[in-house]
Amino acid sequence: MIPVTALGHVTFETPDLEHQIAHYTQVVGLTVATREKDRAILATHLGDEVVILQHGAVQRCTALALHVDASIDLSAANKMLSGKGIKSERRSDVTPRMASALVFSDPNDTRVELYSEVQRLPRAAPPHEAAPIKLGHIAFMVRDPKQMVDFYTSMLGFRVSDWAGDFFAFLRCGSDHHTVNFLRGDEQRLHHFAFELKDWAHVQRACDHLGEKDVQIVWGPGRHGIGHNIFIYHFDPDHRVVEFYTELDQMKDEAAGYFEPRPWHKDRPQRPKVWTDFKAARLTWGPPPTPEYAGTHSKHTPSTTEKAS
Template sequence: MQENNDLPDPAVRVSKLSYVEFRTPDLDRMVEYYTKVLDFNLVEQTAQSAFITTGSDHHCVVLTKGDSAARTNVGYEIWEELGDAQRRLRDAGYDVERRSDIAPGTPDVLVLTEPTTGIDLHLFADQDLVGATEYTPLRPTKLGHVAAFTPELDPLQKFYQELLGFKWSDTVGDFFVFLRCNSDHHAANFMSSTKNEGMHHIAYEMRDPNHLISMLDHLAAHDYRLHWGPGRHGPGHNMFTYHKDPDGNTIELFTQIDVVHDESKGYWEPRPWHESFPMYPKTWEVDIATANHWGPFDQGSLDH
């Protein structure tokens, strides 16, 4: 689709990526990873599920017992009143259900199906603020973004831009798009693929390089090794590291992501590592420097 941020008023306006659900065959093992290794706060746990957070929101990660699967649903906070958002989404031709039984902390939720992937999206006005109540120096600051494969990129990008109000930030080649819902360079990114499906990776933000290094030392002490990084991406320019969680899902820990206040005037927080001044959304070449400015290329990062 045409990379155009001058789109009609969207049906709803997403304000942030709020949570992602994982299914896991070993719930206790995943809870231990998130709480003991990544230092998240466990808010609630039952025999079938756990709700975990980095901040004051009730949860940013939902773990559900079952066959291993990542990004089984995604929750987005929106600016809109839910009744109005439901009407406008239905007017746009989407089936939308309003439910009060999705999860603790989110008693009023709109549920609709994400085009091309078939997963559920949850839209809501806010979460109960009963999550982490005290600061810890190791914990990631927030859920940053989630990347997924899709068999058809254009209709999914159109859905996110025209129906959910996302803006285009960058594209790699013709197959990997980065979309934002606030000033962070991307909250959702999608890679076109006919051989892969599901989640590509999920990313948690660290405050700065020192915070990231402290977490990497903590990972090493718990026998978690990086399979790529540290490095610096081209799109978003975030400093990145990647490792695998106990179920084999790819986890990115990152810092220094681009902040886009007004794309019409360029990226309004210039960084010394930018390639041009000011920076604007663009289509990147498919090469090593796009994936990692600093060096080694992980073939799996752009394997679609």
């Protein structure tokens, strides 16, 4: 097992690179760290590379970079994966600031790029007052969430935080309640991905900023049940669902096995569990999702949003 400690960046292909760059800089508040003919690497103003936009025929999520501790020997990890029948290779071209990565495909055919060292950019002034502080989590729609959970827990050291029924899994690799999610669907694709904001006031500024840019909030603001984060969602120009969130549950002590107490927790202590009350899983408070947001789910997939609607 290769223990992952954090999410690095996500790579998307897009047929319209310019529109995507404009959205992620002007609306989301990232900065362009590297610009090549068919690729842009975007970073937070705090200096972390978080999104790679690559020109492609259709919009899709192709890769996920995950951080492992510097004590992990990537050559030994390569051998371990090979022993499990997983073909992996060393790459030095993931980003100009990442000297080396170990790359392989997960069962969903998403490329996983494991790295231990990446050069951070100098801290810069935020492009606007709603700019996010980090890339927080990525949710995938998959045919078999159990298979994905087995892979990410047994191969990459993720822990299960919560399940909604048997169709929506939330996995953590650090203290954040979830870093990757797998939602059962009849196709394999990105469901949404999320940036962390500092606090509720920061989310309010993001609402105002989206309004100023004429970008519709397609769900929220509200507070989820699972993870208890305050959230807002919007679409990027490729109709990708982008979440801004704050106040996600934190598990600071794995041995204790519960999330830090919060006033809005109904379970005390709040431990990982299988949620069967999908209405409670979906929302602690807030409006129901708009039809535009609900339309991002597979028609044949139960979800915390659809079941409770």
